Amino acid sequence: MTKRKRTISTVSQSKQKETKENNNSVEQELESCRQFFLLKSEPESRLEKGVDVRFSIQDLENEPDQSATWDGVRNYQARNILKSMKVGDLAFFYHSNCKEPGIVGVVRITKEAFPDPTQFDPKSPYYDPKSRKESPSWFAVQVKLEERWNKKISLNQLKNYQTKQLSGMDLFKRSRLSVQKVLEYQRNFILELLNNENNTKTAFTTNTTNYLEEQKQE
DNA sequence: GCCAACGTTGGC
DNA sequence: GCCAACGTTGGC
Numbered sequence: 001m002t003k004r005k006r007t008i009s010t011v012s013q014s015k016q017k018e019t020k021e022n023n024n025s026v027e028q029e030l031e032s033c034r035q036f037f038l039l040k041s042e043p044e045s046r047l048e049k050g051v052d053v054r055f056s057i058q059d060l061e062n063e064p065d066q067s068a069t070w071d072g073v074r075n076y077q078a079r080n081i082l083k084s085m086k087v088g089d090l091a092f093f094y095h096s097n098c099k100e101p102g103i104v105g106v107v108r109i110t111k112e113a114f115p116d117p118t119q120f121d122p123k124s125p126y127y128d129p130k131s132r133k134e135s136p137s138w139f140a141v142q143v144k145l146e147e148r149w150n151k152k153i154s155l156n157q158l159k160n161y162q163t164k165q166l167s168g169m170d171l172f173k174r175s176r177l178s179v180q181k182v183l184e185y186q187r188n189f190i191l192e193l194l195n196n197e198n199n200t201k202t203a204f205t206t207n208t209t210n211y212l213e214e215q216k217q218e
Numbered sequence: 219g220c221c222a223a224c225g226t227t228g229g230c
Numbered sequence: 231g232c233c234a235a236c237g238t239t240g241g242c
Contacts, residue, residue: 040239040240042240075225075238075239076225076226077225096239096240096241097239097240097241098240101240101241155241174224175223175224175239175240175241176223176224176225176238176239176240177239178239178240
């Protein structure tokens with residue numbers, strides 16, 4: 001991914017060329033992430049069948065290649081949304097069941113749905129004895145850390161827009177769903193919130209927000 | 219730790 | 231296919 005900031009003014013021919021290249025890279029970037037999701041994970045240690053199910057964004061960052069299998073999804077709606085994910089799609093990383101729930105970063109889907117190995121592992125808290133290898137019940141995707149934000153966007157903060165800019169968001173409407181689809185207007189608004197209110201500038205969101213701002217001007 | 223909301227199970 | 235009972239999620 002190109003993380004260069006886009007230039008706005010065009011003076012010389014070469015500058016113009018550079019701008020065009022930057023435009024292309026951002027457009028390609030947005031083209032390659034047609035869908036946006038929200039993935040919930042618990043950042044605080046909690047035992048389930050004797051196993052700690054904690055997985056924070058820090059834990060993801062600590063993984064080799066900052067990459068992990070998103071397993072343990074045991075809800076049919078959530079599973080179906082997982083199965084709709086494509087390589088290159090992005091998702092908000094949401095911390096749930098903790099002191100201050102909220103979005104703490106962005107991950108990228110690097111491998112599309114494959115049978116979740118934990119369903120066949122009797123030692124896993126997600127073991128499902130009913131599931132057959134020939135016809136697996138549950139699926140996982142591979143995710144890679146895209147951005148860890150300096151500041152989280154808390155659920156409390158998001159709730160301020162529950163009936164306005166973020167109306168219809170599954171986070172409020174279907175609060176128990178651990179894998180959610182995020183619509184384009186919701187994604188755009190949340191990224192604007194990140195840049196404006198939290199004053200957090202990171203490569204991905206800066207690119208996206210610049211793109212959005214220029215889109216508005218056009 | 220409580221409990222509302224909501225998903226799942228299973229008898230009929 | 232209905233729905234009561236039960237289990238789980240996750241904010242507070």
